[in-house]
Amino acid sequence: MQMYLVSAILVAAGLYGVLLKRNLFKVLIGIALMALGVASFVVTAGAAGNGVDAVSQTVALVAVVGGASVVSLMLVTAVRLHEKYGTLDIREMRRLKG
Amino acid sequence: MDMPVAVLLIVTAVLGLVALEARNMRLVRVSLGLAFLAFAGAMFAAGAVEVGVGAVIGGVVLYLLLGWGVKKTGGTDIVAAFASGTSAMTGAVTIVAFLVAAYYALDGLGVGIASATAAHGASSVGLLREGLVVVAALAAVWAMLRATGRRGE
Numbered sequence: 427m428q429m430y431l432v433s434a435i436l437v438a439a440g441l442y443g444v445l446l447k448r449n450l451f452k453v454l455i456g457i458a459l460m461a462l463g464v465a466s467f468v469v470t471a472g473a474a475g476n477g478v479d480a481v482s483q484t485v486a487l488v489a490v491v492g493g494a495s496v497v498s499l500m501l502v503t504a505v506r507l508h509e510k511y512g513t514l515d516i517r518e519m520r521r522l523k524g
Numbered sequence: 525m526d527m528p529v530a531v532l533l534i535v536t537a538v539l540g541l542v543a544l545e546a547r548n549m550r551l552v553r554v555s556l557g558l559a560f561l562a563f564a565g566a567m568f569a570a571g572a573v574e575v576g577v578g579a580v581i582g583g584v585v586l587y588l589l590l591g592w593g594v595k596k597t598g599g600t601d602i603v604a605a606f607a608s609g610t611s612a613m614t615g616a617v618t619i620v621a622f623l624v625a626a627y628y629a630l631d632g633l634g635v636g637i638a639s640a641t642a643a644h645g646a647s648s649v650g651l652l653r654e655g656l657v658v659v660a661a662l663a664a665v666w667a668m669l670r671a672t673g674r675r676g677e
Contacts, residue, residue: 427630429526432533434626438619439537443544445615449601451593452544455556458586459540462563462579466533469572477571486567486575494582498589508597 429470436463450504450514454497461493532566535559547601549594557587 440463443456465486472482504514511519539559543552560583567576 428530429533430630431627432530432537434623434630436533436537436540437626438623439540439544441619441622442541442615445618446612447544451549451552451590451597452601455540455543455552458556459537459559462536462540462559465575465579466563466566469567469570469575473570478575483572483574486572487578490575490578490582494586498585501586501589501593505593505596514597514601 429473430467433463433467433470436460436466439463448515448517450507450516451501453516454500454504457500458493458497461489461497465489465493529566529570532562532569536562536566549597549599549601552601553587553590553594556590557583559583560586 437460440456440458440460443452443459445456447453447456468482468486468489469478472479472486507519508514511522513519513522536559539555539562543555543559546552546555560579564576564579564583567573567579
């Protein structure tokens with residue numbers, strides 16, 4: 427229960443970045459944190475004895491690496507958007523779209 | 525496994541919040557890198573070695589890419605700290621609702637979720653999984669270089 431709650435807190439921290447930050451980089455960091463929270467939840471669920479079962483490790487690995495890869499590509503997109511709009515503010519981008 | 529892992533995961537969350545709150549983008553980058561390291565440490569302590577290795581690789585890739593992004597966009601976060609107005613209120617309510625829902629859902633969950641035993645796991649493809657981690661990370665870097673038209677770097 428304690429470990430699940432810690433995972434939920436990690437996801438909530440990421441959710442905070444996604445929902446309340448306007449800087450695109452911070453939003454992406456929030457997504458990365460959420461991926462870590464999901465991975466820790468899966469690892470906790472698969473804890474057996476002294477280790478973690480292989481299936482849970484695989485799923486968690488996919489969550490971590492997939493999350494990092496997606497955030498990497500979105501980061502490139504964010505830089506491109508900065509070149510186009512001159513800002514990383516998502517509201518400003520919405521205002522400037524032509 | 526509970527206590528050290530929980531502490532390291534809380535450290536991860538705190539470092540993540542520091543990364544979200546800092547205005548200096550260099551500090552943001554370092555905090556995010558340390559958050560991934562703390563998470564990897566938690567996974568190693570929990571016995572999930574492969575997840576730990578994946579977190580280290582993912583963290584290194586994100587750290588390097590964020591450094592590149594910061595160099596391109598400036599060293600300081602000049603965007604307003606908080607979204608304001610109704611959307612901010614909705615966001616705050618969503619986070620609180622998520623935590624409350626998670627608490628009650630996890631309370632009913634009991635001690636653990638039914639999981640596959642090690643005998644059912646695909647332990648023979650461990651090396652393949654690690655290879656996929658590296659390939660995924662390299663694919664992200666390649667995509668970044670291709671998108672920016674700088675394959676030579």
